[in-house]
Amino acid sequence: MPQRFALMIAPVDVADDRDDYTGTFTEIDVSAPALSVGEFSSHRGDGVFESIGVIDGHANEVEAHLQRLAHSARLCDLPVPNLEQWRQAVAAVSARVPRGEGVVKLILSRGVEHGPAPTAWATASPAPDFTAVRRDGVRVVTLDRGYDLGAGERAPWLLLGAKTLSYAVNMAALREARRRGADDAVFVTREGYVLEAPTASLILRRGDGFVTPAPSGGILHGTTQLSVYAHLEQRGFRTGYATLTASDLATADAAWLVSSIRLAVAITAVDGAPLPVDRELTDALNAFLRSPH
Ligand code: PLP
Numbered sequence: 001m002p003q004r005f006a007l008m009i010a011p012v013d014v015a016d017d018r019d020d021y022t023g024t025f026t027e028i029d030v031s032a033p034a035l036s037v038g039e040f041s042s043h044r045g046d047g048v049f050e051s052i053g054v055i056d057g058h059a060n061e062v063e064a065h066l067q068r069l070a071h072s073a074r075l076c077d078l079p080v081p082n083l084e085q086w087r088q089a090v091a092a093v094s095a096r097v098p099r100g101e102g103v104v105k106l107i108l109s110r111g112v113e114h115g116p117a118p119t120a121w122a123t124a125s126p127a128p129d130f131t132a133v134r135r136d137g138v139r140v141v142t143l144d145r146g147y148d149l150g151a152g153e154r155a156p157w158l159l160l161g162a163k164t165l166s167y168a169v170n171m172a173a174l175r176e177a178r179r180r181g182a183d184d185a186v187f188v189t190r191e192g193y194v195l196e197a198p199t200a201s202l203i204l205r206r207g208d209g210f211v212t213p214a215p216s217g218g219i220l221h222g223t224t225q226l227s228v229y230a231h232l233e234q235r236g237f238r239t240g241y242a243t244l245t246a247s248d249l250a251t252a253d254a255a256w257l258v259s260s261i262r263l264a265v266a267i268t269a270v271d272g273a274p275l276p277v278d279r280e281l282t283d284a285l286n287a288f289l290r291s292p293h
Contacts, residue, residue: 004030005096009089009120011108012082021085025092030123039119040110045166047109047118048072052090053260054102054124058292059094061260062087064223065106072162073108079118081108086122093124101127101290103261109165130262134286137266137277138183138257142246143173145187145195149243152218160218170198184257186249186270189218194244200259201225204244204252205278211248214241224258224289231288246270254278256285263289 010024028034040046050065066083073080086106093104104124111118152160177185186202187195195213196202201222203212210232215221229239249255254276255267264285266277 003098004123004125005093006030006034006121006123007089007093008034009085009122011079011118011120012085014080014082016082016085021082021088022092024085025089028121034121035119036112036115038113038115040113041107041119041165044110045164045168046076047107047165048076048078048163049108049165050106050163051260052094052104052106053127053263053289054094054097054104055290055292056099057094057097059090059104060289060293061223061227062090064226065260066090068163068221068223069106069108072164075156075159075162076110076164078108078110081120089122093122097124098126101130101261103127107165127261130265133183133265134263134282137268137282139181139269139272140184140186140197140257140267141177141180141182141271142188142194142249143176143185145189147218148190149193149216149218151189152216161215161220163220167198173198181272182269184265186246186257188246192246194246194249195219196222197257197259200257200262200265202249203228203256203258204249205254205281206252209238209240211240211242211244213244222258224260224263227289227293228256228258228264228285231285250275254281256282258285258289 006028007025008028050069052065053060070081106122109119173185186197196219212225232239250270256264258264266282267275
């Protein structure tokens with residue numbers, strides 16, 4: 001079985017209600033050129049995407065990812081995806097992920113300059129091995145995101161709540177974190193409220209309760225955070241959303257970055273100051289997140 005697999009998707013209207021969309025998918029050679037040089041995704045990052053974790057062929061949290069894809073598309077004025085078509089695309093590519101942990105990516109781009117339609121494709125590939133970071137955790141630094149807590153609502157054209165393809169800022173923040181001797185970053189607003197990491201959501205433990213920054217227009221609502229909350233609530237823990245400061249993070253009883261592919265990693269230090277680590281709970285969260293859900 002090839003290690004990577006990709007399908008081009010010919011997007012259909014939301015009103016299209018056929019039973020079988022496989023005729024709208026075309027398998028492509030992942031080692032050959034596939035996109036036009038006029039693609040807005042490649043020269044403007046103008047499009048939206050999702051990364052879905054796949055474990056032994058089972059794609060997790062598919063509905064939550066599809067809902068967020070549709071939400072991102074709406075925020076970007078892209079044609080609203082036909083979710084049944086995308087659901088079938090996820091099934092088609094997940095079936096081609098080798099056993100173990102993999103990643104399915106869904107991409108919906110503005111399309112080609114002067115072209116008639118958006119461009120869409122889905123890929124499957126093996127995930128990197130995150131065993132060590134799930135065991136050892138990450139040291140984070142807090143980094144200024146450059147806007148205040150109300151920016152998402154006040155300036156929706158900033159697309160802060162959309163998962164757009166423009167991740168250059170997120171990648172630059174990770175490089176800055178490494179330059180400062182850390183492994184990852186937590187973005188903070190101008191007023192010092194914590195938001196999220198460049199590729200993950202933040203969850204804090206305070207006693208028997210868990211809190212995460214409220215998903216206003218300024219951050220992505222993480223599918224993994226939602227799953228972790230459902231799991232914690234089932235175990236009898238209190239969960240909630242709050243406006244949290246950088247000092248709430250520094251004084252938490254424990255904290256994690258959670259995301260679909262890397263899953264839950266404990267934060268071991270914030271800006272150089274150690275944070276308590278709950279190894280047992282981290283392992284339990286990852287056992288849950290690795291099970292089909
Ligand atoms: N926040 C940002 C900016 C992200 O890029 C991601 C994941 O890619 C997340 C949060 C976590 O989202 P999820 O749990 O759906 O992977």
